[in-house]
Each structure stands twice: as C-alpha cells, then as structure tokens.
Amino acid sequence: MKKINGNANILIITAPSGTGKTTLTRRLVGEVPNIKVSVSVTTRAKRPGEENGIHYWFVNEEEFKQHVEANRLVEWVKLFGHYYGTTKDEIQRIIQAGQRVLLEIDVEGAHHVQNIYPESCTIFILPPTILSLWTRLSQRGTDTLPSKWRRLNTAKEELLQGKNFQHFIINDNLENAYAELKNLVLNNQAVKLSHSEGVRHCMKLNEEFETADWLVELRKKFKEEDATEHQRRSRS
Ligand code: ADP
Numbered sequence: 001m002k003k004i005n006g007n008a009n010i011l012i013i014t015a016p017s018g019t020g021k022t023t024l025t026r027r028l029v030g031e032v033p034n035i036k037v038s039v040s041v042t043t044r045a046k047r048p049g050e051e052n053g054i055h056y057w058f059v060n061e062e063e064f065k066q067h068v069e070a071n072r073l074v075e076w077v078k079l080f081g082h083y084y085g086t087t088k089d090e091i092q093r094i095i096q097a098g099q100r101v102l103l104e105i106d107v108e109g110a111h112h113v114q115n116i117y118p119e120s121c122t123i124f125i126l127p128p129t130i131l132s133l134w135t136r137l138s139q140r141g142t143d144t145l146p147s148k149w150r151r152l153n154t155a156k157e158e159l160l161q162g163k164n165f166q167h168f169i170i171n172d173n174l175e176n177a178y179a180e181l182k183n184l185v186l187n188n189q190a191v192k193l194s195h196s197e198g199v200r201h202c203m204k205l206n207e208e209f210e211t212a213d214w215l216v217e218l219r220k221k222f223k224e225e226d227a228t229e230h231q232r233r234s235r236s
C-alpha cells in the first residue's frame with residue numbers, strides 16, 4: 001500500500017476558486033501551531049478585510065515583474081487577469097523556523113511546486129457539485145458576475161488535472177471536510193476517498209458542466225453579452 005504523506009513538511013492545498021480552501025486552511029493554521037501559510041505576492045486588489053503581509057503581499061505589476069526577473073519566485077501564474085506567485089524566501093523562512101509550510105495555490109501552481117518538491121503532500125479540495133461552487137462564489141460576494149463566470153470556467157479546466165494530485169476531500173459539510181483535512185495533516189490518517197474515487201468525482205463534476213440546465217441558461221446569457229460587447233466595439 002502507498003504510504004500516506006500527510007505528515008510532509010510542505011503541504012499544498014489546491015481547489016477551484018470558491019470551493020472553500022481558504023476557509024479550511026485558515027481554520028487549520030488557527031488550530032495547528034506548527035503549520036504556517038505561505039503568503040503569496042499578488043497584483044490583485046485587496047478585498048475588504050484583507051491585510052498586506054497576512055493574506056497576500058499586495059504589489060503592482062512592476063514590482064511583480066521585479067520578483068520574476070530576480071528569480072525570487074518558486075512559481076507564478078496569471079489568473080483571472082492578475083499575477084500570483086510563491087516566493088522562495090517565504091518557504092525557506094517557514095522551514096528554517098522549524099515549521100511546516102502550507103501553500104494554498106491554484107491547480108497549475110500546485111502541480112509545478114509538487115515537481116520541484118516531490119516530497120510534498122498535495123490535497124485537492126472538491127465541491128460536491130458545480131452548482132454548489134457557483135452558489136459559494138455568489139455567497140462570498142467578492143466577485144462580479146463576469147469574474148464568477150471566469151472562475152467557473154477555469155474550474156472546468158482545473159478538474160481535468162485532478163488526477164495529478166494525491167489526496168481528495170469533498171467540501172460538502174464543512175465540519176466533515178475540516179475533520180478529514182486535520183486528520184490527514186495532523187495524524188497522517190487517510191482521507192475517505194481513494195485516489196480513483198477522487199478522480200471519478202472530478203469527472204462527475206465535469207459532466208455537470210456539460211449537462212446542467214442552469215449552466216445552459218447562463219452560457220446563453222454570456223454569449224449574448226459577448227455579442228453586444230462585440231457590436232459596441234465594432235461601432236466605436
Ligand atoms: P476558495 O478559497 O477556495 O476560493 P473560500 O474559502 O473563499 O473559497 O470559500 C468560498 C465561499 O464558500 C465562502 O463564502 C465560504 O464561507 C463558503 N464555504 C466554504 N466551505 C463551505 C461549505 N462546506 N459549505 C458552504 N459554504 C462554504
């Protein structure tokens with residue numbers, strides 16, 4: 001049987017945006033003293049309640065480019081129109097302090113970091129359904145409709161990469177999902193889903209994209225808006 005690696009020093013938590021990874025990781029680091037979240041740099045605007053150096057290091061594009069050029073980033077991506085990156089300094093600082101690092105990053109970045117640090121533990125958090133993902137993005141209230149739509153479409157691509165990750169947790173009931181996560185990283189206890197069940201759930205979610213009625217309606221609306229936007233541009 002494959003060894004469970006929930007006790008790794010580098011924990012990578014990834015999920016489509018809106019699944020609940022921030023909610024889960026904030027709680028985890030609040031309760032488990034020797035795990036620290038790596039604070040990324042980003043060019044996206046601060047959301048209400050976010051603080052520089054706690055949620056992100058908020059920088060402008062010029063400053064971000066300087067990080068890239070100085071080779072200070074382990075990985076970086078452009079997501080939803082903004083840059084996000086993990087600094088080497090942040091990972092080293094946490095490890096040198098004798099603590100475990102938790103990276104809460106997007107699917108592409110997670111795959112990249114796993115290749116750089118093969119001993120790391122990767123955890124893919126999944127929504128129970130795509131409809132619940134859409135509802136959560138709406139309830140969070142931090143994104144405009146086009147931004148939510150972009151996040152949803154990115155989720156479709158991200159789910160196709162699910163097979164690259166080691167552990168899968170479905171964040172349906174928050175308490176249950178949290179208990180699974182905590183048990184994995186604190187007690188090195190296996191999560192409920194096997195790897196193949198996790199991959200199957202990713203495929204099921206992908207099918208929902210193809211078949212859900214509510215998505216057909218939404219897609220139509222966005223096509224109409226695109227067409228209007230196109231007409232407006234052609235006229236100007
Ligand atoms: P992410 O970091 O993956 O983008 P968040 O942690 O910001 O996601 O969560 C998105 C929204 O979903 C938030 O409003 C959060 O309170 C809510 N949420 C998280 N987990 C659950 C859950 N199990 N059930 C219902 N809502 C949830």
Ligand code: 5GP
Pocket residue numbers: 015016017040041044075076077079084085086104105106107108109110
């Ligand atoms: P948000 O704008 O909602 O805070 O984050 C959007 C996405 O960017 C989330 O999936 C989040 O995990 C991801 N993200 C945050 N920081 C990094 C980073 O340093 N690298 C990568 N690859 N993704 C990141």
